[in-house]
Amino acid sequence: MKIGELAEISGFSTKTLRFYESIGLMPAANREANGYRSYQDDSLRRLAFISNAQSAGLSLKEIGEILAIRSSGVTPCEHVYQLLLAHRESIEAKIAELEDLQSELASLISYAESFSPESCDDGQVCSILSRKPNSVKFAKFQH
Amino acid sequence: MKIGELAEISGFSTKTLRFYESIGLMPAANREANGYRSYQDDSLRRLAFISNAQSAGLSLKEIGEILAIRSSGVTPCEHVYQLLLAHRESIEAKIAELEDLQSELASLISYAESFSPESCDDGQVCSILSRKPNSVKFAKFQH
């Protein structure tokens, strides 16, 4: 199978497939006499795995590590499990962060809605965004 | 005030201050006879605004636009309000996305916990991550 077919079937672009090879995520493909890459079904299986792992939110680097463990003959189960736990943690943290941001935004928005532009203070850029002092150091510069 | 002092007070590094100037977020600073940048309190006010706007999740580009509107003499209230609404939307979407990912992770993790490595299939990279077929095209390569 040539790279175009593999791309077609796998859903990865030919660019991406070459890129994956270049970063070692895919092994160097066998070449035909004319220099074209030649793939077997195992490439497709590997790409299926990459695709699965990506949709679990793993980075290419992490996926590469799993693949490396696997090809060293060890089952990567424990490593994968630890990765998943770590990801759950970091996603949890990101969600919390975004929710904080969301409530900050909500408060700014409701302030903006109760706000008349006429009351803008010329001494600052934006009364809506400058409502809260965000550091002691800045305090005296935010009236 | 020299750049080091401004950095100290504002909490932005000197690198960052020069960077902000280079991208037009801060105006070109006045120079002393020796070529050193010389700042007044208005720089501090502008940085306070930037800091506030950043903590509202706005990008430097968006902050720059607000500053540009402001310096064109128009009050940026409406623009800021629209930006905040748009951000609320996109944060909402991001949270939803992360929550989907989180439930996906949770299901993979609980599968992993009920899983014995002995049952690993040698034909695939990882039974945990390969549990769900993620595309029809891949179906026949994931047993």
Added chain:
DNA sequence: CTTGACATTCCAGCTTAGTGGAAGGTGTAC
């Protein structure tokens, strides 16, 4: 006179996951 802390410019690199495009070789059909 030298040391040290500051300042200047400019160029490079980081992160991630690719994409775009140029210049050229290959293979098949008309």
Added chain:
DNA sequence: GTACACCTTCCACTAAGCTGGAATGTCAAG
């Protein structure tokens, strides 16, 4: 023989927000 699709390599570039470092200049103290 020429069009056209496909393949090759390589280099540059994207977003965002900086950070590091080199080479050099300035200024005050001892």
